[in-house]
Ligand SMILES: Nc1ncnc2c1ncn2[C@@H]1O[C@H](COP(=O)(O)OP(=O)(O)OP(=O)(O)O)[C@@H](O)[C@H]1O
Ligand SMILES: Cc1ncsc1CCO
């Protein structure tokens with residue numbers, strides 16, 4: 001997959017403006033909704049179990065983020081993912097801080113049993129998710145999560161990502177300084193972005209929501225690579241003359257909105273193997 005194909009998928013998102021149901025955390029809701037709008041899709045933050053399943057059957061894609069869970073929201077996630085699978089819609093899991101508490105481990109295992117199209121997570125979360133779902137052994141899975149931020153390198157999570165992808169027949173996107181996307185066989189590496197992206201909260205959560213927009217128009221592997229490349233390009237352009245995290249946050253939305261093929265080439269590299 002190359003940058004020209006990423007640009008074509010971005011154009012498809014803008015043309016079709018897919019409806020993306022986002023169940024995300026209280027911290028990320030604003031940035032995630034605005035990022036989905038900035039790439040040209042239509043977000044709807046519909047989480048309550050009273051309506052989440054019904055809505056998932058009409059949305060073009062669903063994204064589920066476990067950042068601030070409660071028993072009621074967990075029920076909403078289970079209902080939505082069940083309905084999305086029944087309706088044949090793609091769905092994306094962001095297993096925030098899996099490995100940190102028993103509640104998150106149980107919830108993420110239950111969600112993984114509903115076969116997400118894509119898992120988008122940081123390295124510590126990928127290691128913990130592989131351990132929790134039995135895709136790789138405790139020894140292989142290593143350190144794991146402390147909270148919502150990663151304490152592991154993307155490289156150290158590569159084997160776990162491939163094991164997860166194979167075990168659950170899904171695509172795994174591990175993000176960090178470099179992003180790696182795998183379906184268990186193919187591997188694509190996306191570089192770009194900016195270190196300041198780790199200094200504002202919810203860049204990952206909002207990337208997950210944007211990944212849902214791409215999953216509505218493309219197969220899972222291509223969708224995950226495209227979303228990471230779009231974030232890499234927008235993030236590097238937004239970060240290069242940002243005064244700090246506050247400036248980066250709003251500039252990221254501007255760059256997502258303005259992104260074209262030449263900006264993509266300028267800010268992101270995609271290498272497939
Ligand atoms: N040091 C870095 N250099 C370049 N890009 C980065 C860096 N750290 C993170 N990013 C980018 O930031 C985005 C979010 O990735 P990250 O792995 O930080 O997600 P996360 O830990 O789930 O974030 P959060 O939970 O706060 O939303 C991705 O596009 C990633 O490529
Ligand atoms: C800071 C934080 N706490 C729970 S979710 C979240 C957003 C980043 O994952």
Ligand SMILES: [Mg+2]
Nearest residue numbers: 096122204205
């Ligand atoms: Mg996260």
